[in-house]
Amino acid sequence: MKLFSLKKIIVVILTLGLIVLLIAQLSLPSKPSGKEYIALAKKYDVEVLRDPLGIPHVYGKTDGDTAFGLAYVQSEDDFETLQSIIIATRGMRSAEVGFDAIESDFVVQFMGVWDTVNAHYDAKVPEKIKLIAQAYADGVNLYAAENLDAVSRYLLPVTAKDVIAGFTFKTPMFYGFDKILSDVVNGNLLIAEASENSVPIGSQGIAIAPHRSAEGQTHLLINSHQPLTGPVAWYEARLNSEEGWNMAGSTFPGAPVIIHGHNESLGWANTVNKPDLVDVYQLNINPDNDNQYLLDGKWTDFSVKTAKLTVKLLGPIRWTFNKDIKISQHGPVMETEHGLFAMRWAGMNEVRTLEFMLDANKAKNINEFEAAIKLKAMPSINFVYADKDGNIAHYYNAQFPKRSVEADWLDVLPGDRSNLIWNEYHDFTLMPKTHNPVSGLVYNANNPPWQATDGADDAKVSDYPASMGIESFVTNRALQIEALFATQEKISMQALKEAKYDLSYHPQSNQIRHFSAWLAEQKDSAYSTLEAEALSALRKWNLSTHKDNEQAALAVMTLEPVQTGRGKKVSFDDTTLAFKTAVSKLVKYHGSFEVPYGEVFRLKRGNKNLAMSGGPDILRAVYGQEMDENGQIENIAGDGFMMFVSWDKNGLVSSEAIHQYGAATDLQDSPHYNDQMEMFVDHKERRVLFEREEVEKQAKRRYRPGQ
Template sequence: MMTTKTRYPVALLVPALVVWGLFWIVATGPKPVPADRYLGLADNYDVEIIRDDYGVPHIYGARDVDVAFGLAFAHAEDDFPTIQDVVLATRGMLAAEKGASAAPADFLVGFMDVKRTVEEGYATKVSAEARALAEAYADGINHYVATHPGEASNLLLPVKGEDVVAGFTFKTPLFYGFDKEISALFAGTYPGMPGTVRPKEEEESLPVGSQGVALAPKATTDGHTRLLVNSHQPLTGPVAWYEARVKSEEGWDMVGGTFPGAPLILHGAGPALGWANTVNKPDLVDVFKIRRHPGGALAYTLDNKWAPMTARTVPIRVKLWGPFYWTVERTVYETLFGPAVEVNGAYYAVRFAGYRELGMLDAMYGLNKAKDKADFETALARGSLPSLNYVMATATGDVAHYYNAQFPKRPNVPGLDWQKLLPGDRSSIFVEGYEPFSATPKTVNPESGIVFNANNSPYLATTGAGAPVPDDFPARLGVQGNLTNRALRLNRLLTLAAPVSPEAFREIKYDKIFDPSYPPLVALRTALLEPPVWLGVEEREGVDLLRRWRGGTALDDRSAALGVALLYPMIKAWEADEPMPEVWGRLPVALNYLVTRFGRMDPEWGEVSRLRRGGIDLPIAGGPDILRAVYGERDADGRMRDVAGDSYILFADWDGKGGFTAHSSHSFGAAAGRPDSPHHTDQMDMFAREVEREVPLDRDALMAEKTSSTRL
């Protein structure tokens, strides 16, 4: 569900900060906070962490805050370095720890005014219950540091509840691509900027996607309600999934995935309901070009007058070496439209969903505690979550897809393209606030009993009637209209399989085919009908190989390596709404790569596509925009190492009689940051074989397989 690999905005902001900012170098390092002062924090909580056979923590506490404390401690045991990086990034202090490569993330935190937003609103705009949860989680991190001396940076302590809330304020806008919009602005490539020739999403980054499917009792062969939670994320870093089960005596009971720094489950399931998140891409950012006073005064033209604007400094402290730090300052201006910056002598203000938003944790807490569809919708209707699709199922058989977003209220102005640069000289085109939840696209309990999303338009959300229609939503709302191969496959396969058996549901999830109607595949096959006459013998053999390809990515498929190599650039172009690249210039390059690296043009796909960590190296089926989603990066030996896509998979099942079961698998294992742990890699074989384990939700079953138990 996030954006790039382990960074936040693109590195092109680094030189901009150097050119535009003031800077100085000091030889002053941070003074450490004594960690032993946090040794007694556990006395305030009563929590037990029981790890199952795969090291996944099951956290039991009397109160929700006990569980949050335990979740932080358990996650830190497994991946403290990433949690620390996330906290420092949220504070805008990552460059002080990591160096210049982290400066763009720190600037973005400052541009978004995260620190001031939290300082001013934490006590009044975050509920007491959510604050208690955040503070308990922060205590869990502090207690871990106190009991593990030498692991923490001098910059970290103390972690506070404000840090946890700030993490949501900072990171949630990145899921809909806010960082890419800002990067395009600084690069001068935002649509409508002078000389723009490139699209605004030009940076190569790891894909973020996901799919979720919910089946009502009438859509299954046994009358059960089922949910597939299947997010596609980077396999490592700050947005790689961590699995946990949380259970309190206050009614909190969930199993699912979370990210470092989050004090609850971000998506998963419990006895009452569950949900899957997928990334959506509505238009949630407006960029306005403003005209600053030519004399340098803090004013800009608005409604034929000079309107005042304020200026604030964003300092970025960058670690050089040893005790030396380099501090850069950049000015951000506040306008009616939002924060503004200077780019190449011009000034641009940005309005974006999630700006100064502090209600995310309350909303997520509401989802975690929801007992039925009404509770779930109440949490979403707060309007605090900037984006993301929600595919939901309840134990009583309700299913729904919610195309959730903070849609900016936009007036109906003929001729104004809200996806391009907007005039910043008139207040009439700016309206405060967001559209209500009632105005957003949703599909609730449709006729077929099936709902799904695979990062596609909300207008295809079910196999029959009941999905929203485009005519009901004005263009200025910015609802995406795209399709994906995964959406096409889900629509086709779920239609054919209905009513869906448990076995068919799993087979559909692990489908490995590019749909025959998928436009990139259609374009490739069309090109193969008329190859150019100048092709050599090897190239013609390659054409024959491609003509035999049925669009599959199974381990033994001998056409997939060449097919995926040619198809992937076409997929990227199609997703960006650009012309697809031609085939024939790329065919010899792809053939040379395969023959050079594998000794033949048709190696089995499993020889090329690999799941790797440490000394384990396994074949893995699937590919880009496939339901069995695998996105690879080429290693030195020419093989494609799985780096994103399927990462945490959960099947949830409610039998309608009070029974709830869950089966899951993880790409690597629970101990992401502990290479010496057996749980660093112990799920890889299961994951590569497309097998899940039953999560031991019953305490007796858990105790029968426990590997450790810790009471704090």
């Protein structure tokens, strides 16, 4: 059963001639004049300096001033994405775009995003965080008021609650909540607009202590892998306030803080982790009363709320569709043709994520950084940490449910036992972590926390309960990191860069073990002459994804089912089909199955189309989409914004960074729309301007939003 049969319902309504009723019930909200937002902006004291690459350096007197300025510059560079995120967080995208967003809107209401924010905002969000959130909202409102032609009727006013709700809605998606929700509804895709979640992405962070580095410095690699465009693509900024906020790094549209980067004292990289943070309960329904479910031997009433979903039909015509959502003591209930399932997940009542992030941004040492983590306000995400004092650490951070009863927590749980409903999270002491290992190296590349250093002092799996559901899959990137550094007594910054841009698969990776076993079973006689020749070419592949490698494109395309399987068993038949398809496409578009890899895998933006090295689950991460009519596969996810950070022996910070495109995210007529692409594909970085005096000397534009 599909989640909705809205299209059929609407067609029936129209067929019955009720269009008059539709029009009578609906009207578009009017656009405000915007004058009040322009007037309100004058209370903020902030200056923006754009450097030669258009990167915004935001200097505010207070933290609120800086957040206001960040919102304004993000709006300047990509207002369309920022606006769509805010409207989506409200569950109102289908009113703007129609049926394509209806399921995403339903998920917002199923998760109770606004129930949570409205219930906990006053008591659990500190006043300083409300100020930051409202200042950010005011920055968006100012830009909108100045550019009313680009503003949706469903946007203004943006509020502090919109900002808080964005974290409540988005953060569970990083550990795969949407995928599990989709599975509950028997594979129906629930978040049609969130296509980035279907892309196999990774991330890596590496930190090196002074005693392991060749320069006697602390080094940090910040290298998250995200979609290159859209709501979770990285936006670079430099933030400073006179209240001690002093960060360089990147963030997402809608976030008033730097999500990963560094200040003068410390920095961190984020990588996705996916422990078991969602529980699904199958409910027994009273055959005589479908509003009751069995719990501890008694029939218990559901509470019910109504999701109101406004959908664009034609022109100005909208229709509000009501759908009841049942709620059990476990959580909201999804009704499917296979039964009723209640869901419970980490972060389901969380409104403190912005507080955690601001505290991390302003932390000055490892104790203050750990104090932020101890808030337990971030549902998931690894942190690879380094600081000027030489401390390095890996934190396998998550809100781990305190599951006190023995059960198969990875399976669907019986819904009739209240002792399976957890209400607390484990504290910081039970978070897997590796702190200042003897080897002087920590890393994460979406691998288990038991593999976080090249020494013997990793966290031990035996010290943690199985009910935490910690992942076990080891990525190719994790294997390569250890292999590349295994023989290096000292690691220089140059060696760190060479490792980050490594282009090879490890012989013992999941991909190559499968690939080798598949190749060993293939008989030339089972293939056409052309395909048999292609098999011979594959046997020559040296596991590299360099842009000049002539077997890499065929190999990477053949391995596509293994990549998307992420450790799950893949049949040889699926690999064979991928191989045959790859041969056919390469010959069709390039005249040969042996073609330089960079002629197939490309980075595209505006008028630029550049050859790339790297591939899926390679340390130089490149994830593509379907081959186009020119025989090219466009890079759409993986390596994007990245930083190399160092603290010297005197504790002074310096960093280099690169963005896959440029600072002007959505401004196609700007020189900064794609001006970093050549450096990016050539594996080069540019120095980050951290000191204001240097920024002022090089600034190409200075202005005060709202003044």
